[in-house]
Structure formats: structure tokens, C-alpha cells
Amino acid sequence: MKLYSEAAAISNITVTEHEVTFDPNASWLKFHLGINRYALYSRDDPTIPQLLKDMEIMTVVMVKPSGHHLKLALKMRNFAKAMFKPMRQERDDETPEDFFYFIDFQRHNAEIAAFHLDRILDFRRVPPVAGRLVNITREVLLVTHNEDLRSVFFTSPANNTCFFAKCLYVCKTEYAVCGGPDLLEGSLSAYLPGLSIAPRISIPNPWIRSYTFNGREEWEVNPFYCDTIKQMYPYNSGNRLLNIIDMSIFDFLIGNMDRHHYEIFTKFGDEGFLLHLDNARGFGKHSQDELSILAPLSQCCMIKRSTLLRLQLLAQPGFRLSDVMRESLEGDPLQPILTEPHLLALDRRLQKILKVIQRCVRRLGENEVITKDFVKATARPQTATDRRKSR
Ligand SMILES: Nc1ncnc2c1ncn2[C@@H]1O[C@H](COP(=O)(O)OP(=O)(O)OP(=O)(O)O)[C@@H](O)[C@H]1O
Numbered sequence: 001m002k003l004y005s006e007a008a009a010i011s012n013i014t015v016t017e018h019e020v021t022f023d024p025n026a027s028w029l030k031f032h033l034g035i036n037r038y039a040l041y042s043r044d045d046p047t048i049p050q051l052l053k054d055m056e057i058m059t060v061v062m063v064k065p066s067g068h069h070l071k072l073a074l075k076m077r078n079f080a081k082a083m084f085k086p087m088r089q090e091r092d093d094e095t096p097e098d099f100f101y102f103i104d105f106q107r108h109n110a111e112i113a114a115f116h117l118d119r120i121l122d123f124r125r126v127p128p129v130a131g132r133l134v135n136i137t138r139e140v141l142l143v144t145h146n147e148d149l150r151s152v153f154f155t156s157p158a159n160n161t162c163f164f165a166k167c168l169y170v171c172k173t174e175y176a177v178c179g180g181p182d183l184l185e186g187s188l189s190a191y192l193p194g195l196s197i198a199p200r201i202s203i204p205n206p207w208i209r210s211y212t213f214n215g216r217e218e219w220e221v222n223p224f225y226c227d228t229i230k231q232m233y234p235y236n237s238g239n240r241l242l243n244i245i246d247m248s249i250f251d252f253l254i255g256n257m258d259r260h261h262y263e264i265f266t267k268f269g270d271e272g273f274l275l276h277l278d279n280a281r282g283f284g285k286h287s288q289d290e291l292s293i294l295a296p297l298s299q300c301c302m303i304k305r306s307t308l309l310r311l312q313l314l315a316q317p318g319f320r321l322s323d324v325m326r327e328s329l330e331g332d333p334l335q336p337i338l339t340e341p342h343l344l345a346l347d348r349r350l351q352k353i354l355k356v357i358q359r360c361v362r363r364l365g366e367n368e369v370i371t372k373d374f375v376k377a378t379a380r381p382q383t384a385t386d387r388r389k390s391r
């Protein structure tokens, strides 16, 4: 870094300063204000298309690295913030057979497609995501004040501008992304309100996978696993388990095996919706349907009526999921976002979900399987006072 700073001083690199203006009507602010206990935004909220547009074109005024995996936090002229995940993989590359889900690439197009799918499913639990072609020299290197970030930029043998992920030991070029020569595709996910205003907690997914080469989790070996979960707080009352099942349906459709945690806003209590953050490991293989992702649905045999109705609608020829997705994704500047085989896989997977539900209904009857939304929570976690009282 010292050498870099000296080199930068000698070559007289200047940081571009952009004017920042606060606008009380800014789309990101309206997005934040519209978040409620049911969803991140309402169905016809005009703020969301505006926010997507803003993320696509607004001037970037500040950039910081954000964790690992080449993520960047971009700040726009109107104080909007977005998380940038750069393109790592071509649209028609499939994840190699021998890859474990936890070493799979993060795909920027999966983040974009997952936002559209979540909206089409009427969940509205994924923050808005838009694609953008970013000039990594002009919009990142020349606007960042962050020394760490500036120090990971380099020029490749092919004369393209590239940068590394935060390197713990030695920066290796295989962990870098390069522009062509400066332009790089990426996904921009609108930031949620800060944790001090809208605190969230991250909770392990009860159907978490083992993150080792040959480990097995209990749900993979115990067919009655759901009975245990149903007894446990917070899955023993209210909507939480139904929300987990919704999430498994979403993940099965996108082929995401990496849902180790989910987040909720603490202010909405146990009844709040689950955030579906980090969908970058979806859409890795179109030729394979990973049925184990559906374990919460197939083991618990429960689904919200609203979710089922939406899935049935999207299986109708006039509202076919792949057609609705194709049309929705055409609105993104980086279109086409998904190749045809990935779009068609959605229809095939939807049929498989409906089959699992049919089997449940045949076995247990509609009343057991198809559940009303917004079941009122009855169970509460035992607090210290409760325990004292019951003694
Ligand atoms: N749109 C968002 N707004 C605010 N915070 C977000 C947003 N998206 C993700 N995050 C937070 O940042 C964390 C990391 O993001 P994400 O999981 O998408 O990236 P990742 O590369 O997989 O990183 P990690 O390895 O840390 O999980 C998430 O767990 C979440 O808490």
C-alpha cells in the first residue's frame, strides 16, 4: 500500500469529487419508508421502478469495499447506497459437477433474476436489484478515497483494468475481476435502512446444509425432522414455519443451496417477514433440479394458501412463469439476464413443487396442508420474568 501511495502521488492521480445533494423525495428514502411488517414494498409502489432507474444511471460519488467476494458499497449523488456484485461468470456457463455449493461463484445475474422472481411470486422479500455496466476506472478507482480499495487495482496483460478481492495473504490474479477494458457488468442491490434505524437479526436456517465435504445434517437423515421443528420456538406458532416453506420454494426455483441463514427486522417481532438476501448462488445449473431444497415443504406438508394460488396461476398457459420472468427481466439494462434453459427450468420446477403439494394433499387432506396466511402467534419465548413467575 505504501508503494502504491507513492506511485499514485508520483503519477498525480486525483480523486474525482462529485457534489452530493439531499433530496427528501429520493426513491431510496421512499423505499425505506415503505417497508412494513408484511413486505419490503407494496405491490404497485411506483417508488420501486424509480429506484431501479436511479441505481442504473445515478452518478457514483463514493465507493468502499464491502466484506469479501469482490463486493463494493457504492454511494450515489443523492445519498442512495447499493451493493455491487461484479460479473464472474458468463450467462451460459453451468456450475461444474464437482463444485460444492459453498465454493460456487457468486453470479450477478442471479441476484437480478432473484429480485424479479421474488416480485413475481408476490413475496416482495428481496431488496430491489438492478444491473449496471460500471466503468471501474472512472466510477470506482477515481472516486474512491479508500486506500485498501485503490491498492487492489491493477492492469492486466491484456490492458484491462482489474481489481482483487480483499487479499488476506497474497493477491492472486485468479481472484480478480477485470473490465473490458474499464467496463464491468454487475448487480446493484438497494441497501436496506441502516442497522441503527432498522435492526435485523440473522437466524440459522433450520434446514441448513453441512458446510463440510461429507457432513450430513439431521433433516437429511430424519424424515420426521419437521415434527421436531414444529415443537420449537419460533416455529411452533404463527407464520414462521410457513415463511421458511415459502423461502424453500423460492430457493428451489432458483436452485440456491446456500441459504444458511435468513434475516428478519427485529421491530416487526416474530411475525415479520423473512428477508431473502444473498441470492447470488442461484441459477447455477439449469439442467438439474435439486429436490432436497424443497425439504421444508415436502417434510412439513404445509403451504400458505396465497403462495399456492400464486404458483397455480403461474402454471397457467397465459401467465406462465417463464414468460412473466422473461418479460420482467427485459426491463433490466443488462438483459438478457437469464438464458432460455434457465427460464424453462422455472416452469419445470414449478410443476415439481405442485406435485409435492398434490402428494401432501392426497395423504393429509386440504385442510391440513393448505393454510391460512397470517396465523396469529400464540407462543412467546420464555423470558426471565416468565420463568420466575412459573417457579
Ligand atoms: N441490500 C442490502 N442492504 C443491506 N445489507 C445487505 C444487503 N444485501 C446484503 N446485505 C448484508 O450483507 C451481508 C453480506 O451480503 P451477501 O451475503 O449478499 O454477500 P456475500 O458475498 O455472500 O457475503 P458473505 O460471505 O458475508 O455472506 C448479508 O448477510 C446482509 O446482512
Ligand SMILES: [Mn+2]
Binding pocket: 278
Ligand atoms: Mn452471503
